[in-house]
């Protein structure tokens with residue numbers, strides 16, 4: 001293993017005896033020590049060398065005890081190298097000045113005359129701190145690089161329908177701003193993808209994109225998950241933990257399934273968005289937050305505001321710009337492009353010689369209603385590719401789609417028109433659950449928003 005580089009230390013003191021004694025003591029630790037009597041040379045030395053630690057006298061002239069000169073040189077050092085680790089040497093009994101030096105950015109202080117062991121322990125602790133500063137800096141840089149790679153590797157957004165062209169135009173316009181964006185659309189329509197595209201095209205793209213599924217965050221863990229906590233804030237808080245909002249600082253915070261938040265949590269979220277600062281659980285310190293907020297939901301937020309289940313003030317805060325992603329069945333012209341794209345991807349992934357879709361297969365894909373939208377199409381193609389034993393996928397390869405339709409359990413004397421079947425299945429499910437929307441949607445395997453839309457469409 002390579003030997004660790006020698007630590008470089010600079011001592012600045014106008015007393016030659018002090019310099020000499022300190023130099024001897026520190027050299028015995030295996031450190032590389034430079035000494036300087038004239039503080040005016042500090043700027044030159046600090047800008048030319050990378051010192052791990054600087055030991056600086058507070059009072060350079062015998063007759064002064066104010067420490068004023070020491071403060072000035074401390075400020076100069078920190079101006080040149082804000083990460084510098086500076087330890088002040090101060091006269092015994094002048095602790096007040098030393099404390100002020102800490103406030104001004106010094107890492108620690110030692111009292112003159114010093115005890116050798118104590119002095120060495122103080123310097124060792126400070127050097128450790130310098131190392132951790134370096135590690136943090138390295139990690140931050142690595143993180144920026146990785147974020148860049150992840151962003152570039154992201155899948156592209158396909159589709160030339162008028163609806164998708166409009167979405168693309170909105171993304172281009174909004175990405176350049178810091179406006180909050182609300183993305184609406186059924187499950188699997190590409191809401192998360194749109195959020196990532198906005199981030200990728202924004203000036204925040206080198207910073208993190210942090211997605212939080214609000215539907216998956218429990219009421220009790222909400223604050224700890226979003227705001228973080230300090231060790232001991234509650235029984236299970238074994239160590240300090242940074243929250244998702246803080247993680248997103250400088251970047252984009254994507255809150256998915258925002259419609260699932262309870263009213264109590266909506267109030268907490270609103271406060272954070274208004275104040276733009278958070279406090280970790282168990283801490284008294286406020287942390288300023290700079291994030292671009294993007295929210296998404298498949299629930300009808302505007303209707304929920306009318307019902308009183310979603311706060312109007314929160315909606316106004318998050319929906320500066322709204323982007324609606326129509327369901328796949330309303331943009332069937334995008335289906336061939338998407339299907340062929342997924343076919344190529346999965347053929348490559350599973351090393352299958354599947355090359356194309358037959359005209360009949362495409363017809364099946366275009367007439368199916370895709371309640372799970374693009375995600376369902378993606379899975380359907382994946383399944384067909386895995387099962388395929390020919391170069392071309394035919395309508396037989398998608399027979400499972402018809403089987404999955406709700407008609408399977410209905411009596412055989414019903415018409416074989418998909419829309420009619422869907423209408424009857426919904427009517428039957430509504431009756432079974434006495435009009436309860438949540439339970440009916442659950443039984444049908446679709447979202448509440450999707451159910452509302454169908455009720456309206458079929459006039460039920």
Ligand SMILES: Nc1ncnc2c1ncn2[C@@H]1O[C@H](COP(=O)(O)OP(=O)(O)OP(=O)(O)O)[C@@H](O)[C@H]1O
Nearest residue numbers: 156157158159186187188189190191192193374375
């Ligand atoms: N226009 C598109 N072009 C290519 N792939 C897409 C497109 N839209 C969505 N996808 C793909 O479909 C899948 C579902 O998309 P995404 O997760 O963004 O949907 P969502 O609306 O956020 O879903 P949910 O509401 O369930 O969270 C992803 O794999 C995504 O990459």
